[in-house]
Amino acid sequence: MKKVLSVILAVAMLGVTAMMFSACGGSASSGASSNASSESKDSSTTGAKELHMATNAAFEPYEYVEGGQVVGIDAEIAKAICDKLGYKLVIDDMDFDAIITAVTSGKADFGMAGMTVTEERKQSVDFTDPYTNAVQVIIVNEKNSPVASADDLEGKTVGVQLGTTGDIYVSDVKDVKVERFNKGADAVLALTQGKVDAVVIDKEPAKAFSKQNPGTKILDDPFENEDYAICLKKGSELTEKFNTALKDLKADGTVDDIIKKYINDK
Ligand code: GLN
Secondary structure, eight states, X not given: OHHHHHHHHHHHHHHHHHHHHOOOOBOSXXXXXXXXXXXXXXXXXXXXXXXXXXXXXXXXXTEEEETTEEESHHHHHHHHHHHHHTEEEEEEEOOGGGHHHHHHTTSSSEEOSXXXXXXXXXXXXXXXXXXXXXXXXXXXXXXXXXXSSGGGGTTSEEEEETTSHHHHHHHTSTTOEEEEESSHHHHHHHHHTTXXXXXXXXXXXXXXXXXXXXTEEEOSSOOEEEEEOOEEETTOTHHHHHHHHHHHHHHTTHHHHHHHHHOTTO
């Protein structure tokens, strides 16, 4: 765990730099806005204040780029919350491990990226109530995989997405060699090339990645259960407002409808 933390810290600077140069920002609201600028401010067109959401739009079905826009479950829930609270949503795309820094530094107003609530993260940011739950799974090659269950990860080379809970869990496995990638898609590519024995990642993105890479499959036995929530700067006044909006959107079925639109078996 300590090792992972130091890696996360070591790449934090790189992450911020990557964020500044991130080229494929998109907006879930009308009028593309892809900058990574600061605090909420008046939008000249609508008069509504902007809220910047930090995300990593390479995590289908939660956030991904389609037709130049960031779409997905998180983008839609965030838009619904912002609509309810009278804000204009602007989505800033960056590496996953740059999101918390963007939120703590005030570059983004909140982070939403299929992000799991963890005790460690709670030390740097506040989380809203969970809006859904998820599970970590193992992706392997269909043929001749040396990994048939979580127990088999011991001593193997395992691909993960840098700074994710998958990274944290796998790093705790005995004698494991962890290969860290900025994108889950790159970890799965490494699997198909035989460079790693397995990939540990969240189930829904795993389904998308496995589909895009024939010859791979997801093992039946799920790895870890997690809650996804929105992270905000510690002490932010927005957290309570977000929780109220989220509660209403859960109660009126909006959150469920959005999730079901993207996930058939949920
Ligand atoms: N749920 C995982 C985490 O929070 C992965 C999130 C992601 O890669 N977008 O670490």
